[in-house]
Amino acid sequence: MSNWYMLTLVGKDQPGIVARVTTALFEAGSNLGETSMIRLGDSFTIMMMARSEAGDEALREVLQPVVDALGLVLHIDAIDGRLHHRPIPDVCILVHGADRAGIVSQVTTRAAQAGLNILDLESDVGGTESEPIYILQIEGVATQGVEAIEEALAPLQAEGVKVDVRAIETLIG
């Protein structure tokens, strides 16, 4: 039993969410692993790996006062953990264009068919309310090579989406 859990917490953004959540966990003897915490729209979202010897019910009990006070939604899943096995991304993809439905779907479907394993994806809606633009950034492992992804995504340019595929050259020294 690895005693690792994936905690998902989402709520309306306000100052102090991270501080209160992580302090409650720390005081309960829980240790954090990798986390992703980001504001999406006016929500604040937390996905975090936490280790606890006490089990998921105890984690929920520890977090409940914070969850109630800040109006968060909490979800807990037992996971394997598996730190220290991070794949190194070798490709990044930047996509932007006028916002329209289907950009993420088209880009990721084509890229997946060309062997992309996504490690990190973030997308934003910028521009103005009347003329929104969509910005998509992906990092991943190109299991069939970077050129395969480039070729797979090239046709999207004709549909008015700017797509830039670059190799990530990681220097190990």
Next chain:
Amino acid sequence: MAVLDILTYPDDRLRQVSEPVERFDAALQARIDDLEETRLAGPGAVGIAAPQVGWFQRVLIIDVSGRRKTKSHGHLILVNPEITEWDGFAIGREGCLSVPDYTGNVVRAERIKLDALDRDGNALHFDMEGFEARAVQHEMDHLDGLLFLDRLVSRRQDLFRRKVYK
């Protein structure tokens, strides 16, 4: 020849500032050979610096010639290296034998002029750019007790900010 143990962060010895080499003797040659063997034993390292194996003298080895489309001066053993000029800045992804399982973005000069000595004490001068210049800057940091972790910039910025710093 021997493959040496690599010091890994947070080992305090990686923070030590290394001393210049003064004697180009047989002992130096043997240590350089061990350093190279250790580099080659690691996972695809294009460079290694002496302090990474607990040898606190200003010696490093780089070789980026194995990379496609990369300007390079080939396999270099650099003793007492000094960068005399820096030009331009670029963000690139780095990892390190001394920092397993993590890679991050670091800003480095795009072009450098480098003075160094070879393993016999002969003077060398290079104009370097791109990946090779980055490798030298990464390894030279080790000589001053710095790691790429000390220079991390946000992963989220690199696509937009690439090569626009001046």
